[in-house]
Amino acid sequence: MSNPAPDDKSPYHHGDLRQALMAAAEAELGERGIEAFSLRSVAKRAGVSHAAPAHHFGDVNRLLTALATEGFRQFLAAQSAREAAAAPDAASQMVAAGLGYIDFAMQRPALFRLLWGSRRPDFTDADLAEASRASYQHLVDQIGAAGGRTIADETAVWAIAHGLADLLCAGRMSGIGSLAPPERDRVLADILRRALPR
Amino acid sequence: MSNPAPDDKSPYHHGDLRQALMAAAEAELGERGIEAFSLRSVAKRAGVSHAAPAHHFGDVNRLLTALATEGFRQFLAAQSAREAAAAPDAASQMVAAGLGYIDFAMQRPALFRLLWGSRRPDFTDADLAEASRASYQHLVDQIGAAGGRTIADETAVWAIAHGLADLLCAGRMSGIGSLAPPERDRVLADILRRALPR
């Protein structure tokens, strides 16, 4: 096991460049956005040459694919975090999952936009497809437990959570976006509950 | 008035290059998507040199800003078209506006993504900001006429329409997206009506 000293300035072999590139890529995504995302800038941030990422990811889209796959898992984790703090009844769990969906969008907007608003990740990639499916299927499943029976019910809860998340993430909902978090959560929960059939 | 012959092959002065560039830009957007959008490719399609667009739009983002402004107006027109064909009661008009919102997203996905999923247009531009505001304010106003009173009501109808539109536009809602249009409209209308307070 090599284990180079942390202060080792610039060893020819990085050690865990793949992970470092992923972290640098997310930081770049947060600072410059997906539009100005640059593979060379990621490499520079990680302290390696401009061609180093190619060996680990092939091309820039595959780096973004890996980033999106990891992003979807954290996205699902954000929903689980809300559920853990919510009442155990099915309707509350459904609302909590929706609030987690929105939490992620507001807290990590650049990553959310990579997941839902970009075509650069390769969504035919098996890992990404599965991580993506699992992330919204979890939410959709909740409404079944809460009394939803039709495809309209399933679609409704997903569309409501996604619409709120996307518009808040983009900063276009000044009305709700400027509310204090507790009050905002109450309004969002009110809206999410409308997905349930009457 | 100049009025050059239509078959005039390549006059030094185009005549209405600004409009031609807008059309070429939308065509490029539809064929290659926002990620691969290229100013030089737009110029080539319009039959002019690579630097010609700069004189009319300054830079590429201002071309996209102009395109988005026009896009928002057509987006609003898609809602009006549905309303004109719907029953005159307030709830039906609200649903119709939502269906028009979704129509536009499914029929012109590249443009919809420019309007709602890109940061390249300059949304501080006065014309664009006004066109954008008008496009969703119209939908939000409908729920007031249909009995909505709270900020939750207004937010709900917008979020539902937008969530459905965004996910259908991205091709991620295979369940509803694969239905035949009449059946699909029925399900979408069912969901849109859930925005109304009970």
Next chain:
DNA sequence: GCGCTATCTTGTCGCTGTCAAGATTGTATT
């Protein structure tokens, strides 16, 4: 010690957006 392979660097290519300078055309003025 030796060879093999993975890892990383350097250099190059075509493409991109933007800027500067020059060519062409339309229009107003005299």
Next chain:
DNA sequence: AATACAATCTTGACAGCGACAAGATAGCGC
């Protein structure tokens, strides 16, 4: 009608980009 001026478009250049090829370096099994 001739001239000056402004608008329009082209050509050429530059740096930054993603991708590829070739070479340098390092770890690892033998």
